[in-house]
Amino acid sequence: MAGPDRDDPPARYLFRVTVRLDPVPGYSAEPDTFETVLSKAAAPPGEDGWLFFRDTLWRGNVGDDAHGRRLAADALGVPVQSVSFSELRTTEAYLDDLKAAIAADLDAFNADSVTEVLTKYLGSSIHVE
Template sequence: MDARYVFAVRFRLEPATEGVSVAPDEFETRLSRGADPPGEDGWLFFRDNLWRGEINDERHFRRLTEQALGATVVSVEYRALETDEEYLAALRDEIRDDLGTFRADSVSEVLNKYLGSSIEVQK
């Protein structure tokens, strides 16, 4: 099983040495975070951080990303859950087993509620 959350991150370099400058000082990059296996610690990352395919608390998520990158983060945007078919099937099964946790009537409702249409299945 293989899956990762993908984000577009815009960050700024701020030289620590006086008299040093960079141009440009802002860059955009792709950030990937491995998705924990369904049912294991951390698998609810999508529920805790995303809503309808958007980051639900951008300021908080920006701070977390700054800590991970060691740079000033200007913006973070969720792009997709990239996954293989095996991971997606396991995710659907885990959600189905506990729909009450998500206050939803179906797996499709849960996936749409948190991930929007941003699931990319790799073959």
């Protein structure tokens, strides 16, 4: 995925975001809403921020719509009308590390298996490249 962050992390969360432009009085924008794809680098499993999926997603969707819109608006610097989770795009190695980190602490996810955790939070929205 091209963009200013060319570090090419091994995993990224992708979101579809509808942005709303709100020009100052005397100006207008057409269209005043448009859709874009926002991606967020996934933190390495076990490191600070790696639980983003647990804290943000539920069954492959944004768990709290208002929170998701705030996160997207903060990232983009413009008002966000809607946000939806598309997928975790990852490498096989990252997914293996993620599964190992989850397995090491299943109690933190209130689950009996790694598969249950992945389904509970990411649904079927994992794309391995």
